[in-house]
Amino acid sequence: MDPRSEVVIRQHEYLSGRILLVNAPTDDLLSNLDKDIEPIVWTWNFNEFQYFQNQQANVHFGVDLPESTFDQAIVFVPKSKELLNYVLHNVVSRLNAGASIFLVGEKKGGVERAAKQLLPFGSALKLDSARHCQMWQMTVEKSVIAKSLADWAQEYKVPTPNGDLTICALPGVFSQKSLDIGTAVLLPYLSQVTSGKIADFGCGAGVISAYLAKLNPKNRIFAMDVDAFALESTRMTFAKNNLVTEQLEVKAVTGIEDAPLFLHAIVSNPPFHQGIKTDYNASENLCKTARRHLKSGGELWVVANRFLNYPILIEQNFGQCTTKADQQGFKVLFANTQKKS
Known part of the structure; x- marks a missing residue:
């Protein structure tokens, strides 16, 4: 108890x-x-x-x-x-x-x-x-009138090659007030992500999802998170930026096992907190089992703290793991499902 x-x-x-x-x-x-x-x-x-x-x-x-x-x-x-x-x-x-x-x-x-x-x-x-x-x-002792959900959202700008995005983040959502360093390190590499069906695992306020949607209107984004406030923030971010709602499917998940199959790519700044406790299970499972959700040639892109053992987990399951960037304490990791040459 x-x-x-x-x-x-x-x-x-x-x-x-x-x-x-x-x-x-x-x-x-x-x-x-x-x-x-x-x-x-x-x-x-x-x-x-x-x-x-x-x-x-x-x-x-x-x-x-x-x-x-x-x-x-x-x-x-x-x-x-x-x-x-x-x-x-x-x-x-x-x-x-x-x-x-x-x-x-x-x-x-x-x-x-x-x-x-x-x-x-x-x-x-x-x-x-x-x-x-x-x-x-x-x-x-005093009565209050409930405010609209939009009144609780914080907003900030994120630049993309196709113009600025306005991010809408509700209370409790990761990086509510400004762009976090890990995602900032990852964003310049999103233009290299293969287009098509892409899952954003641990979508938070929808920064990665909206960035990918703005880069290519043909991308179909599956924004996945355990947190209802994150999912609603992602919807609000898409609406705020007039992104095509047909591009986005928002999905409450317990982990990567709930992701669709035959994805062209999975992109993630993976979560490692459950409440106030640190919990790496969801992000480690992502590294271990993402492969089964990808098409042949499908890609995994992960940004994570430099000290974490994700490169080893990814290499064990994909056969290889490339470090695309290593800066400000974060690594951008890449793998695909093609066999080793």
């Missing part, structure tokens, strides 16, 4: 009615709640969505709240301060004055900092602090 869930169970006497659980741990919390409590789960992580579906939970995946009404909410602190602001604003917009929002998180995950973000909406009280976790209760 996640220690954050244990805190909630210890304070179960504060809980009643229909409760919205936001960003909840994937454990046995739901089955440990009192029978008169009706939990509704909201997650933007596709892996977690599938976990709760398998538990037969009432679960909603997306950037918006479920349409169901609820009496209270338990918010498990996300990594991003901006994302927590988005969550709190939207949850408060659906609750009446006097209702409770509980905030739960680990000390190393910034729960004490996060608790200060409750104060614009009402008074907050620390209920519990144990096993490096805290639980706070905030009583809603």
